[in-house]
Amino acid sequence: MITDTGVFDDPRLTAMGLLAETFAGLQAKIVPALAATGLSVTDFDVLIRLARSAGQRLRMTHLATQTALSTSGITRVVDRLEGRGLVRREICPADRRGAFAVLTDAGQEILAGVVQAHVRDIDRWFTGLLTPGQLDGLLGALRILRDEVRPGATAGVVHPALTGKNEAVR
Amino acid sequence: MITDTGVFDDPRLTAMGLLAETFAGLQAKIVPALAATGLSVTDFDVLIRLARSAGQRLRMTHLATQTALSTSGITRVVDRLEGRGLVRREICPADRRGAFAVLTDAGQEILAGVVQAHVRDIDRWFTGLLTPGQLDGLLGALRILRDEVRPGATAGVVHPALTGKNEAVR
DNA sequence: TGTGGATTATTGCATCAACAAGTATTGTTC
DNA sequence: GAACAATACTTGTTGATGCAATAATCCACA
Numbered sequence: 001m002i003t004d005t006g007v008f009d010d011p012r013l014t015a016m017g018l019l020a021e022t023f024a025g026l027q028a029k030i031v032p033a034l035a036a037t038g039l040s041v042t043d044f045d046v047l048i049r050l051a052r053s054a055g056q057r058l059r060m061t062h063l064a065t066q067t068a069l070s071t072s073g074i075t076r077v078v079d080r081l082e083g084r085g086l087v088r089r090e091i092c093p094a095d096r097r098g099a100f101a102v103l104t105d106a107g108q109e110i111l112a113g114v115v116q117a118h119v120r121d122i123d124r125w126f127t128g129l130l131t132p133g134q135l136d137g138l139l140g141a142l143r144i145l146r147d148e149v150r151p152g153a154t155a156g157v158v159h160p161a162l163t164g165k166n167e168a169v170r
Numbered sequence: 171m172i173t174d175t176g177v178f179d180d181p182r183l184t185a186m187g188l189l190a191e192t193f194a195g196l197q198a199k200i201v202p203a204l205a206a207t208g209l210s211v212t213d214f215d216v217l218i219r220l221a222r223s224a225g226q227r228l229r230m231t232h233l234a235t236q237t238a239l240s241t242s243g244i245t246r247v248v249d250r251l252e253g254r255g256l257v258r259r260e261i262c263p264a265d266r267r268g269a270f271a272v273l274t275d276a277g278q279e280i281l282a283g284v285v286q287a288h289v290r291d292i293d294r295w296f297t298g299l300l301t302p303g304q305l306d307g308l309l310g311a312l313r314i315l316r317d318e319v320r321p322g323a324t325a326g327v328v329h330p331a332l333t334g335k336n337e338a339v340r
Numbered sequence: 341t342g343t344g345g346a347t348t349a350t351t352g353c354a355t356c357a358a359c360a361a362g363t364a365t366t367g368t369t370c
Numbered sequence: 371g372a373a374c375a376a377t378a379c380t381t382g383t384t385g386a387t388g389c390a391a392t393a394a395t396c397c398a399c400a
Contacts, residue, residue: 007285008221012292015309016200019296020215022312023193024238025319030186042386045190051178060349068194073387075350080386097348097395115177122182125319126189130311137307139185141300142192149195149295212356230379243357245380267365267378 029125033117037110038084042067044118046077047086047103047111056103059092063101068150074101086110199295203287207280208254212237214288216247217256217273217281226273229262233271238320244271256280 027041034044045067050056058066064074078101081087086107092098103111127135197211204214215237220226228236234244248271251257256277262268273281297305 010289012289012297015297016292018312021320022316029319070388119180119182122186127182127185129318134311138311141304141308142188146192148299149199150191240358
């Protein structure tokens with residue numbers, strides 16, 4: 001049986017497909033536990049980034065950069081989370097154009113409640129399926145790639161949180 | 171400075187975040203070349219799966235399974251591609267409920283035209299950034315994960331294409 | 341100090357995808 | 371062979387997200 005279809009079987013294409021399928025499949029496995037708490041993957045991403053930031057707060061723009069959402073997308077995610085009381089907005093005293101998204105106590109509780117199940121899922125479907133050596137290799141390779149394709153992924157994490165200034169970025 | 175925020179810094183969470191950021195960043199790099207031809211990532215995924223299948227055709231359901239889209243999602247993707255002449259529908263003679271999506275000559279041409287640039291992007295932002303050893307390790311690990319999280323990812327690929335029957339699936 | 345250009349966030353609009361319901365066909369069981 | 375359940379696909383509706391346009395504010399520089 002003929003399976004070679006020329007350029008359409010380039011191994012690099014296959015590699016990209018493998019990455020895409022793995023990621024999509026993995027996400028499908030972790031969605032339910034989050035959804036049980038009423039959180040989408042995006043919601044969780046926003047909340048956990050706030051939780052990890054100094055003052056449990058981040059400028060809207062930084063949130064957008066970190067999550068790879070558009071600023072309008074972030075506006076709406078924060079709208080929804082604010083409506084549920086998990087996040088609140090605070091105007092930035094140093095720059096009155098800007099706003100912080102701040103994790104509320106309720107948000108922190110929701111997050112703490114769902115993290116355990118989420119980590120269990122990750123362990124079940126990802127980290128726990130590989131030997132320590134395989135996992136280290138994988139993460140090392142991913143870091144190399146990530147640093148190339150998303151140089152700004154850590155925008156705003158150092159400590160602009162309290163001042164709202166951009167000194168830490170780029 | 172305090173950076174440890176307890177459970178929110180679990181290394182497994184970080185690993186998952188790294189995978190997500192890498193994949194999202196990579197996709198952002200490969201989208202433009204596809205978009206230049208008017209194709210979304212989903213469009214490309216559908217077209218290339220058809221190109222690789224026997225008879226350049228796949229049942230709608232198999233397409234849905236392989237792409238991880240809902241069947242209604244596939245209906246609409248194929249609607250759009252059919253509207254542009256890149257794909258056509260053929261009723262399945264063996265099961266009149268069903269339809270094949272079939273890659274047209276025009277679709278094959280579009281695909282051939284964009285694959286080169288696409289492969290170049292993948293090489294530039296993914297496979298070319300790693301040593302052969304790193305890449306092998308990465309792909310090996312991904313295969314382990316993929317086989318767990320997406321056991322049905324190859325639904326319909328063996329040779330159900332000509333009969334429309336399901337003998338090859340699951 | 342005033343002016344023009346950049347930056348921050350929000351809103352209107354269009355697109356895309358999922359869920360649920362509906363239609364047509366197939367297969368199974370008695 | 372008739373009835374009923376399962377399957378394949380489509381359509382109506384809803385929600386999420388990006389782009390473009392807008393408003394408010396900041397900053398650099400004359």
